[in-house]
Amino acid sequence: MSNILLQIIIYTVIWGSIYLLISLGFSLICGVLRIFHLGYGVVFVLAAYVTWFFMENMHLGLIPSIGLMILVQCAFALLVFYKGVFQRYLEEEEVLLTISILVFLAVAHLANYLYPVTAGVSIPSTIIDNVLSIGGVTIDYQMIIAAGVGILVTAIYVLWFMKTRIGLIIRAISQNLPAALLMGANVNRMYYLAMILSVIPPTICMIVIAPFWGVDPFMGMSLLMTAMLISILGGLGNLKGSIVASYLIGFIHASVSFIFVSRFMGLAALIVTLVVMIYRRGGIFAGETLW
Amino acid sequence: MVNLELRRDRIVARWRDKKTEWVIEPRYWRNPTIGISLLVILPIFVYSYPHILTMFTTANLYAAIAIPLALQMLGTGRVNFGPQLYLGIGGYTAALLNLHFGWSPAMTLAATIAVCAVIALLLSPTTLIAKGLYFSLITLILPLTFLDVTYIWGDIFRGEVGLVGMSPLLTFDKVSWNYIAYYYLSLFLMLMYLLFCDRTVRSRIGISMAAVNENENVARMMGVRVDIYKVFFYVAPSILTGIVGWFIVHTFRTFAGVTYLPLDFMTKILIIVIVGGRAFLYGAIPGAYLISILEDSLRGLGPVNYFVFPLILIALIVFLPRGEGLWGLYKKRRPRDYFPKLHVRRE
Numbered sequence: 256m257s258n259i260l261l262q263i264i265i266y267t268v269i270w271g272s273i274y275l276l277i278s279l280g281f282s283l284i285c286g287v288l289r290i291f292h293l294g295y296g297v298v299f300v301l302a303a304y305v306t307w308f309f310m311e312n313m314h315l316g317l318i319p320s321i322g323l324m325i326l327v328q329c330a331f332a333l334l335v336f337y338k339g340v341f342q343r344y345l346e347e348e349e350v351l352l353t354i355s356i357l358v359f360l361a362v363a364h365l366a367n368y369l370y371p372v373t374a375g376v377s378i379p380s381t382i383i384d385n386v387l388s389i390g391g392v393t394i395d396y397q398m399i400i401a402a403g404v405g406i407l408v409t410a411i412y413v414l415w416f417m418k419t420r421i422g423l424i425i426r427a428i429s430q431n432l433p434a435a436l437l438m439g440a441n442v443n444r445m446y447y448l449a450m451i452l453s454v455i456p457p458t459i460c461m462i463v464i465a466p467f468w469g470v471d472p473f474m475g476m477s478l479l480m481t482a483m484l485i486s487i488l489g490g491l492g493n494l495k496g497s498i499v500a501s502y503l504i505g506f507i508h509a510s511v512s513f514i515f516v517s518r519f520m521g522l523a524a525l526i527v528t529l530v531v532m533i534y535r536r537g538g539i540f541a542g543e544t545l546w
Numbered sequence: 547m548v549n550l551e552l553r554r555d556r557i558v559a560r561w562r563d564k565k566t567e568w569v570i571e572p573r574y575w576r577n578p579t580i581g582i583s584l585l586v587i588l589p590i591f592v593y594s595y596p597h598i599l600t601m602f603t604t605a606n607l608y609a610a611i612a613i614p615l616a617l618q619m620l621g622t623g624r625v626n627f628g629p630q631l632y633l634g635i636g637g638y639t640a641a642l643l644n645l646h647f648g649w650s651p652a653m654t655l656a657a658t659i660a661v662c663a664v665i666a667l668l669l670s671p672t673t674l675i676a677k678g679l680y681f682s683l684i685t686l687i688l689p690l691t692f693l694d695v696t697y698i699w700g701d702i703f704r705g706e707v708g709l710v711g712m713s714p715l716l717t718f719d720k721v722s723w724n725y726i727a728y729y730y731l732s733l734f735l736m737l738m739y740l741l742f743c744d745r746t747v748r749s750r751i752g753i754s755m756a757a758v759n760e761n762e763n764v765a766r767m768m769g770v771r772v773d774i775y776k777v778f779f780y781v782a783p784s785i786l787t788g789i790v791g792w793f794i795v796h797t798f799r800t801f802a803g804v805t806y807l808p809l810d811f812m813t814k815i816l817i818i819v820i821v822g823g824r825a826f827l828y829g830a831i832p833g834a835y836l837i838s839i840l841e842d843s844l845r846g847l848g849p850v851n852y853f854v855f856p857l858i859l860i861a862l863i864v865f866l867p868r869g870e871g872l873w874g875l876y877k878k879r880r881p882r883d884y885f886p887k888l889h890v891r892r893e
Contacts, residue, residue, distance in 0.1 A: 291679055348679070349625050349824075353816050354860055356809060361856040368853055476809065480690060487683055518698045525691050529684065533675055 262392050263509045269398050271505030272405035274481055276460035278489075278497050279409060280453035281482035286429045286492025286545040287449040290348065294336060294355035295482060296475025297362045298454055301328050302461035303470045304366045307376045317379060321462060328458055332450045341446075359475060367472035378465035401463040408456050413494060416546060425449060429492065429545035457482075480521075488528045490538030494546050499539055503527075581831070585733055589726050597842075599725040603797070605838035606732035610739050610790045612818040612830035614783030617743040619819070621779025622673045623759045627686035629787055629815055632662050634692050634807045636788025640795040641709045642702070651715050651796045655789070662788030666781040673776040689807045696803035708802025715796040728797050735793060736831070739786055743827050755779065814841075817859050822872055832872045836862075 284292045305327045309320035335358060344351035370376050383396035416422035425445055427435040436442060457478075468474075485504055489496025504524050511520040535541065549560040559566045569575065592598040615629045639661045640654035649657065669688070676684055696705025703709070716727050746752055757765035758775050766772045795801045805811065814837055822833025840858060844851035866872060 291683065349816075350820060350863060352627070352682070353813060353820060354863060356813050357817075357856040357860050357863075360810060360813065361853055361860070364852040364856065368849055480687065483683060483687065487680070491679070521694050522691060522698070525687060528687075532680065532684070533671075536675060536677075536680070 258391050259513050261390050262513050263506070265389065265392055265394060266509035266513070267502060267506040269394065269402040269505070270508055271502035272402035272409075273398075273460065273464060274405075274485055274505055275409050275498060275501040276401070276405035276456050276463075277478055278482040278485040278501060279412060279456040279494075281457075281479075282486050282489070282492055282494055282497040283412075283449060283453045283545070284492075285486055286494065287425055288341065288446055289429075289432075289492065290341060290345070291352060291483075291491075292336070292355060292453070293352050293479070294340075294359040295453075295457070296359045296479035297331070297336075298328060298457040299461050299475045299478050300359075300362055300366050300472060301331060302458045303376065303378060303465060303474075304370060304472070306378055306462070307370065307470075325455075325458060328454045329451050332454045333447060337446065337450045359479075363472050363475055370472070372471050376470045378462060378470065380462050381466040395467055397463070397466050401460070401467075404459060404463050408459060409494075409498065412452070412456070413546070416494070421445075421448070426545050484524055484528055486538075488531055488538055490540040492545060493538070493540040496538055496540030503539075578828070581828075582737065589729055593722060593726055596722060596725045599729050601838055601842045602835070603725075603729045603732045605835045606729070606736040607790055607794065608815065608818055608838055609831045609834035610732070610736040610793075611787055611815050612822065612834055613736070613739045613743050613827055614786040615815060616819055616822075616827050616830055617746065618779055618783035620747065620759055621755045621783075622681075622776045623762065624673055624676075624678070624681040624685075627682045627816070628689040628812060629685075629783075630806050630811050631685070631689040631692055632666065632784040632787040633791040633794075634689060634696075634803060635665055636662050636791030637795050637801045637806065638696075638703060638709075638791075638803075639788075640792040641712050641801045644712045644795070645709060651713060651792075654796070655792055658788050658792040659785055662785045663781060666784035667777070670777040670780045673780045674773055686812075689812065690809070693803050693807035696807070703803060705803035705807075708800050708805065709795075710800045712795050712799050712801070714799060715793075732793065732797070735790070740827060740831070742786075747827065751775075813856075813859070817863070821859075821862050821866060829872055836872065 280298065281292060281295050284290065284295070302324060305324040306317075306320045309315045309323050310317065313320075315323070336355070340351060340354050340358065344354065381397055382400050385396050386393045387396055387399065388394075416426055424435070424440050425448070427438065428440055428442055428445055432442065481504070485497055485500040486492070488503065489498070489500030507524045507527055508520040511517070511523045531539065547561075551558040551560070555571060556567050556569045559568070588602060589599060592602075611629060611633060615626060618624075618626055618629075636658045639658045640651075643649040643654050643657050644651070672681060672684055693705060696703035700706065714724075715731065716724065718724050718727065747755070754765065754770045754775060757768065757770050758772050762772050791801070791806070794806075818830055818833040818837050820833075821836065822829030822831070837859075841855060844855050844858075847854060
């Protein structure tokens with residue numbers, strides 16, 4: 256029993272931190288741009304497949320490939336999503352959401368066409384290829400690294416939003432857009448910045464989780480669902496809520512996996528989210544601000 | 547001697563003391579009658595091409611899903627991003643009862659209606675609890691969870707490979723007759739839905755529905771029982787969508803969660819609603835035919851069609867008249883837009 260408890264605690268922290276990394280960019284866009292980015296799954300697909308493209312077809316090393324991939328990610332987020340979709344359809348959200356999903360489906364199908372599952376796409380980003388044993392619970396070092404990266408990236412983001420002037424402007428925009436405009440905030444520039452900032456955590460996430468999570472063209476779908484669930488549960492666009500919700504979902508997944516059967520963990524998380532929504536309509540932190 | 551007179555908007559034909567007028571602009575023609583007549587005579591031209599008949603049958607079924615969805619959007623003031631949930635519930639209810647208990651299609655139809663009604667009633671409070679985008683997100687997640695369930699209990703639902711061998715609705719000796727019969731049945735189903743939804747929108751209920759859509763608080767103040775309307779307009783279209791699932795089960799005799807429950811299918815239906823003209827009931831029919839023909843034509847491209855299809859859908863949304871889709875090409879005057887608004891951005 257104590258072993259199961261220990262497993263639940265350890266995996267709550269690990270999965271919670273990874274989920275945090277998955278959902279951070281999504282919550283950021285939701286909080287700053289006030290839109291629901293249903294094309295968010297593209298980031299994961301591009302992170303894996305563009306890196307693989309540079310490594311396999313251009314014969315570059317891992318680090319240069321990752322560097323170039325981040326450039327492609329930023330260009331895609333700014334030119335396709337922001338300039339192409341968000342700016343044009345900001346006031347017609349159903350069109351915006353539908354086009355975002357379609358862009359995601361097009362990219363996922365393109366990845367599947369170019370590199371089907373049989374192509375064996377993998378990112379060799381394992382840092383320590385070993386397992387750690389704590390009280391009879393074995394954990395991959397790579398998972399611990401992923402969790403550590405998740406906590407670190409979130410801490411940097413939170414500190415940056417709280418302590419810097421640009422962070423203050425972004426928080427102001429998220430709290431009250433007209434007031435921020437009156438105060439002279441360059442909203443358009445901040446939106447660009449938010450788009451770039453939203454791409455970084457999921458990209459880092461994909462790189463560090465690829466060795467144990469696996470890569471397939473449609474993985475973006477399940478990761479998008481996780482990000483959405485966390486964002487809804489935490490309160491749309493609230494980073495505090497996202498942090499709490501990530502660990503809550505991590506706890507639910509860990510508990511269901513180790514006490515019952517792992518195949519029910521997705522269903523259990525959804526039921527909890529629905530129940531929370533019924534009793535607390537806007538999620539755990541329903542403040543509609545970034546922090 | 548017949549006298550023909552060309553006026554600004556019409557041609558007038560006179561013969562002795564009789565006069566006939568023909569309005570030139572197509573939007574004033576009896577278009578519903580012309581459209582239905584075209585759909586009725588369509589099999590005469592393509593009866594020897596079963597795959598084309600199947601494509602048109604699919605188009606009718608897409609329209610039969612999109613029309614109640616449009617009604618639901620108008621009536622609840624919410625955008626449902628998961629209409630395929632009830633398609634899955636209806637389809638699986640019919641398929642499982644038919645396969646495991648040997649129920650006839652008539653009995654499975656009754657069961658489908660009952661199950662969809664009960665589940666829709668249970669879920670209908672979401673229309674009251676969740677506003678705007680929250681409702682859309684819950685409805686987006688629900689069918690994906692159901693898809694998950696069909697994988698989890700794969701021995702019952704066979705979510706990935708599908709259930710096969712259900713009883714057909716009709717069987718003829720000649721196979722080609724089956725295709726024609728199913729086309730007409732699907733057309734009948736779609737037209738019945740259109741008639742029901744059109745009558746509802748044009749009735750007194752439709753006026754209250756528009757008021758709820760416009761502003762719930764004002765509607766409530768004017769004496770409209772908003773909650774009852776919202777529950778009704780969530781449950782009734784859900785049952786209609788469930789019946790389409792039943793129809794698919796007994797027509798194609800195969801039903802798989804992986805075909806009807808994922809996001810790909812949902813986007814197709816949403817695009818039909820948007821391209822057809824943002825919740826205009828009649829727009830769903832040309833929208834459905836366009837998407838179905840496009841989907842079928844692209845299959846010839848091979849595996850790359852999965853990538854090209856979403857791109858063409860994006861192009862359709864971007865280049866068709868903003869907000870009015872195909873309906874906008876047909877009707878130049880801008881009609882009242884009752885498409886509910888999604889609000890994440892605060893007013």
